[in-house]
Amino acid sequence: MNMSFYVGALGANASQKKMDVISNNLANINNNGFKPKNAIFSELINYNLNDSPEAKTELQAGAGTTVVRTNTEYGTAAFTTTGQPNDYAIGTSNAFFKLMDPKSGEISYTRNGHFHAGEFPDGKFYLLTESGKHVLDEKGEKMLADDTALKVIEEAAKAGEGSGAKSSTTGDTEEKKQKIGVYTMTYPSRLVSKGDNEFAIRAGDTKNVESLVEKPVLETGTLEASGTDMAKEMTRLIESQRAFTYALKMVQTSDEVEGTINQLRG
Template sequence: MNRTMITATNTLSQLQKQMDIISNNISNVDTNGYKRREATFTDLLVQEFNNQERANKEVNRLTPNGIRQGTGAKLGQAQLVMTQGALKQTDRSLDTAFTKEGQLFKVLVQTNGVNEVQYTRNGALYLSPLSDTEVMLVNGDGLPVLDENNNPITINGEAKDYSIDANGQLTVTKTAGATEVFNLGVVRVNKPQFLEQRGGNLLGLPANVAQDEVLTELTGGLRGEISLQQGALEQSNVDLSKEMTELINVQRAYQFQSRSVTLADQMMGLVNGIR
């Protein structure tokens, strides 16, 4: 196999990954709180051939000595873009929207019997009954929403009103007049490039990355940084026209690399056919 085919096939597999990222962005254009990912590329290792043994013959050369041949490109990073999405007013008391970038709710996910805290920007909250007198605050998939101490939020008694202030404090007013107060669990993302998509519009941390390196728990005095709006939902930050344009560019690059493989194969056929 000649070098052209090697370079092209190396790049083809990486372009396919970029198309997958763009397709995922497009499919979530209407998902509340979804944050798009942006792929960036980097060169694979370059091979150098020192074809000139006499250095004095390279004097006044503007490029590096020898011949450098690339081996293709690879997907360097698929960065999570945390820019603010547009807000849609719903006037529903358990709908909330962050108005600052980089803040996420905490939810509890059980995978293979192991509990893990994951994160979401989707502020559509619901109530799931636990008994005749107790309900739990959950997200749209029924996963428990956590408070600032990573405990599920459970509400006892019959409630008639729910109020969520700008700093994430949930106040439940009971029919008997009593109130119950909870602090919603919120984190600030410092290094979004480390977050992994876990499905269901949830984000998680890799197993080998410490939480303190990526996230900051907004508790105590830091709760003043939280910025929430009740009765609204944040839309995704996906720009459909931009994503479609990028998809067309990637498809053109994919076609170009595929054509390179075809041309290399034709040239090898011609060489092999020489008698």
Template sequence: MVRSLWSAATGMNAQQTNVDTIANNLANVNTTGFKAQGAQFKSLLYQNLNTVTTTANGDPKPTTSQVGLGVRTAALTQYFSQGSLLDNPSTSAVAISGDGFFSYNDADGRQVFTRNGDFIWAIGDPDGESLVLTTSDGNPVLNTEGEEIRLENGEVSNKITIGIDGTIYYPDEDGVPQEVGHRIGLWQFQNPGGLERLGSTSWAVSAASGPAMNEAENEDLTSSILRQGYLEGSNVNVATEMVNLIVAQRAYEMNSTAITTTDSMMQTANQLKR
């Protein structure tokens, strides 16, 4: 009966992780570019109750005598399904339709990837004559060459347009959009689920994800489409998460009941001598 105490305790710990994951998903339901996670579980080792593999007559037994020792969290799976495209009044807001990721360099110089296209045209020098496309945290967004996107001809930010392939345009004297020599970079991965999560909407390359593949240099990739004036919303499904939360709560309660039942049985056994 002590075995059941530990098995139920592992179940409660696992369901607590499940509830934590669901709560984080619900908390980020309005976070731009957020990708939901799901807890995956696996059973612990099984204990042999009877190691004899034959009957008294020497015939093989059709079944084994093993009992499980509980459960543990195996992984937190990341789901990179497409989020809804939400209208945004900012001309520097860009949403990705497809499998691509934006990229920028963080404060440590590491290349980071994101689906959050809530960008800003920031002043790039003290004289205010250049503009740099940055994230909301001030990190310069990279172009297809892996360099920052800087405009140095006195452009006005609200006149800049972005094509569906990421090409940046600015109108000439006749108001006709002309290329300025920059294209927003997009990268894909063989296994995006293996990316190392750095924050709610940022990831880094890992051995499990494989190297970043530049869409502009790899013709085998299906190119993503960019939508100016839109942002990709979270892919969290509130109804699904609420159902999962109820299931996790019930599983937690059942494991708690198993502990209470085992404790009651042990008390009964201890009272037999009286």
């Protein structure tokens, strides 16, 4: 009888975790480049049998279910035209923009191509994310901002300086040679979510190596919409709610049976 309590509680807990994942997907339905997640379930008895003999699993004997992982779907979503020169959208699945934190040098990846021009102490305007991280080019170097946006900002900053205000041809030449980098991974499913639509290679994962996509599908002046499918998520939400209700009903029924047995014993 105690096992029925346990199985019911496990089922309710797993359903709650799935609803948490669905809630997160729905909350990010308007965030550019967001990639939805899906909770993957496993029966505990199979989970234990398939593990190594010496492993300490969540349940040594019995039944029930648990969420073993959450998969992220890195497919391509719909595109939205913005007309902004510093907006980019990747039309290739399992591909990402490469980012670098200017303070820590930490590398991360994203599919959110909503970038802007930011001025740094060296006098150049670099392509930055909304959180202030550098966007890297195909060589892994900091990407300069779009030429047209750069000139508009420079002209506004240098207005009234007279003949001394000259454009940097070196910077223009360097910028024209640059191409925004699009990268993929050996195992995209192993990427760790860092928040803000950013992902990173798990520490110590030497097999998950990045590689440059030679000819990516890349659109300028366009953003990739959120990958959340409202109809699909609402269907999953209804399934999870019903599973949660049935699991609690199992706990309630077990409690009633246990109470009846105790009354008979008395």
